[in-house]
Amino acid sequence: MASEITYAEVKFKNESNSSGTYSDSATAPKVKPTPHLSKPGRPSLLFTSLMTLFLLLAIAFLAAFIFYFQKYSQLLEEKKAIGDLTHKELNCTKDNPPMDVWSCCPKDWKPFSSHCYYISTDAASGRESEEKCSRMGAHLMVIHSQEEQDFITKTLDPKAAYFIGLSDAGHRQWRWVDQTPYNESATFWHPREPNNNDEQCVVVSHPYSSWGWNDIRCSDEQKSVCQMKRIYL
Incomplete structure (x- = not known):
């Protein structure tokens, strides 16, 4: 009795490996957050600009404050000097109405x-x-x-x-x-x-x-x- 041999055709396909490799390589660029890399730079530049502007304004304000403080101090000194003269060394006469003010010259000065x-x-x-x-x-x-x-x-x-x-x-x-x-x-x-x-x-x-x-x-x-x-x- 003759024996029978059955051949089974087995085919191995490497589709899963090849498709996996292709999928990985195809989707890899989509995973990278390239569109988001440039965004953090914009707020940083804006912040730097605002800080520079604020610093310049602060310097300008400080310079103006010093200038007007010196002027104010000078006016106070002049006012004090006039006040001293007014109470101690002035000769005054009353002007005619309706002015109703005192006209004064320092002591030993001649009015004209x-x-x-x-x-x-x-x-x-x-x-x-x-x-x-x-x-x-x-x-x-x-x-x-x-x-x-x-x-x-x-x-x-x-x-x-x-x-x-x-x-x-x-x-x-x-x-x-x-x-x-x-x-x-x-x-x-x-x-x-x-x-x-x-x-x-x-x-x-x-x-x-x-x-x-x-x-x-x-x-x-x-x-x-x-x-x-x-x-x-």
Whole structure:
């Protein structure tokens, strides 16, 4: 009896391995969070910009605060100085109604119109004379009219000369210390004055028959007249 042999055809397929490899390689890029990598950078840049802007604003605010604090301190000092004068060293008169205010000049100052005048009897150079006036809250006298000229010369010593607030800025360009315009039609020069380019300061003097102005060297030492605005209370 002949034996029978049955052959079974067995086929092995590696589809699972190949498909797994393909699946892994195909889906791998989808797993990577590449679209999210650029997002964290944007808030960081915005934060840095805001912090820089805030720092600049803080610096600007600090600078402005220091500036205005210095101005405020200066105003307080000036107000204190005026307050001291008001209570201790002012001579005041009551203005006519309806103003109803007190018009004051410091003690030993002479009132005229809206100003007060102080005659310094100490001789000093032109620059030193202006500095002395400045320390009193004033400046060397400015004269714009015959009335002012006559008022002050009536109280001066005719044997002396007095610095006023007129000087040569260069090339005979005369200017007043308070920056008011120099009006040639309202000047009181002595005859043949001014006469020397090296003489850049001005005094009011009485060398002849009347009072007038004379240019002299600023280094010369003379007396002076200071001027300030009246104080109203």
